[in-house]
Amino acid sequence: MKRIEVLGTGGPDTMVLAEAPEPELRPGEVLIRVAAAGVNRPDVQQRKGLYPPPPEASPILGLDVAGVVVRTAVGVLWPPVGMAVCALANGGGYAELCAVPAVQCMPVPKGFGFVEAASLPEVFFTAWNNVIMLGRLAEGESLLVQGGTSGVGLAAIQIAKVLRGSVVLATAGSAEKCRVCLEYGADAAIDYRAEDFSVRVRELTQGRGVDVVLDGQAGPYTDKELGLLAPDGRVVLIASHLGAMAEVNVRDIVRRRLTLTGSTLRPRPPVYKGRIARALVEDVWPRLAEGSIRTRIHATVPLADVAAAHAMLEAGEQIGKVVLIVDPALVTAGPG
Template structure:
C-alpha cells in the first residue's frame, strides 16, 4: 500500500527504444503508470535530463542493470504523487529531483527515496532535471575519486558537455587554481571561459598536451577528468603533473590506443574510473548527502546553476538526441512533459 494523490492515471506516455540505432529509434508509446514499492516515491515528471549513457543505451551499448526500467532516462524533476509505506522523508506534493536507474523519459517514474532530493530554493524544474546524474557523476569522480582540492589545477575534457560545464563550475567553487577545458569550437571556447575556465583549448586546432604544458609552466595538471578515452588516455599521461590523478568517466572515442605505461609509473600517476548507474542506493545516498551539504547552499546563494542548452518536449526525444549527437550544444539538454506545460 502507498499514500497517493487522488486521480492518478492508469497509463502514461513514455519513450521506448524500438531497436538499437540512431535517434529515430526513440518512439513514443503508452505504458502503465508504475506503482511505488515500500521504499520508493512515484514522481509526476515535469522534466528529464538527457545524458551520454542514454545515447549508449539507445545504440545498444549500455544495458540497464537488472530490475531497471527499459525506458531510458537517468535524472528527473517533478512532483511526488505517491509514497511507499516505508518512506517518511517525502509526502505527496513535494517538489523533488531524483536519480533513477531508468524510466526518466516518461510522464511518471518511481525513484528510491535514498536518491530523491527536495529542490533547492530558487531552482526551476528544467534546471533541476539537468542536475542529479551529472552533478553526482562530477562529484563522485572529480572530488571523491580525483580528490581535487583548493589550489590544485584541473583539465576537463568535453568542456561544453553537461559533465564539462558542471565540472567547470564545481572546480571554480572548490577553489581550483587553474581550470583548463577542451572544446570543439570557438563559440564553445568563449562560453567555457565565461563559465569559469581559466583557459580553454580548441582540440580541433590545438594540441592540448602542448597547451597544458605551456599554461602550467611545465608542471602539468593535478587532476584530469576525461569523457573521451581513445588516444586521449596516453596523452593524458603526458599532460598530468607528478602524482596527478586521471579519472575516466566515459569512453566516447573507444578503447585506449598505443598506450605506453612508463609515464604512468614515472610520474606516479593514479588512473581510476567508475560508473554511477550500478552503484547501490546507499552509495548514491552518501554522494547526495555531500551535495546537499556543500552544493545546495551554493545553488541557493546563486553561485551554482545548471547550464541548460535547450528543452524539447518528451514526444520529441528524437530531436533531443539529434542535438546531443551533433556535439554543437553547450550544457545540458532536457525533455519536458505535459505537467511542465500545465496540462
C-alpha cells in the same frame, strides 16, 4: 501513463511515444510525477544498444527527472508526498511517472523551476563522483576538463573553481564553446580542433602539468593525459568515445605515482548515490541558490519530439543540457 519506447536499437527515429503501466514501487522508493527530464549521452548509448541498463533498472530511457512526489513506499519518510524534487533515476525518466530510490532525491534548489532542476542530477552526480570522490581534487589543485561545455564538463568546472579554488583548464570544439567555458569559471579554454591540447596545457602550466584530468574520450587520449599529469596526478575516465583500448607508459605511472581510474555510476547501489546526493545538497545546492554555481539549458523539447533532442546530442550541438518537457502544465505551475 505515457512513456518513450525504443523500437529496437538504431537512430533517433526508433523512439516513439507509447502507453505503459505505472511503475511499481520497490522498498525505499518514491513515485514522481515527472514535469521535466534531462537528456544525457548515456541515453543515446542505451538507445543504440551500447549501454544496457543494469538488470534491476527500468528499461525506459532517462536518468534525471524533476517533478512532484505522488506516492512513497512503506517506511519512506522523506521526501514526503507533494514535495517538489529532482532526482537521479536508475532509468525511467522519459515517462509521466518515474520510480526512484528516495535517497537519490533532492529538493528543487531555491529559485529554480522544474526545467532547471531536471538539468542537475546526472551531471552533478557524475562530476562530484569523478572529480571529488575518485579524482580526490584537493583545495588549490588544478583540473583539466576534456569537453568543457558538456553538462558534466560545466558542472565539473564550477565544482572545482567554486568549492576547491582550483586552476581549471578546459577543452572544447569551437571558439564559442571555449568562450562558454571561460564564462563558467575556467581559467583557460583550448580549442582542440585548432591546436594540440597537450602542448597548450604544458605551456599554461609552465611544464608542471595538472593534478587531475576528467575525460570521456579515452583511446589515444589516455597516454597523452597521463603525460600531462603532475607527480601523484590522477586521470579519471567516464567514457571511451575515442576507443576502448589504449597503450600507456606503465613505467611513467610507477615512477611518478600516477593514478588511472574510471567509473560508471548507474550500477552503484542507492546507498552510494545517496552519499553523493547529501554532499550535493550540502555543498552545491546553496551555491545554486545564490548563483555562484549555475546550470545552462541549451534547449527544451516536448517529450513527443525526443528524437530531435537525441539528434542534438549526436551532432555535438549542445552547450549545456537538453531537457524534455514531460508535463507542460506542471512545468508552468512550477515547484510552488
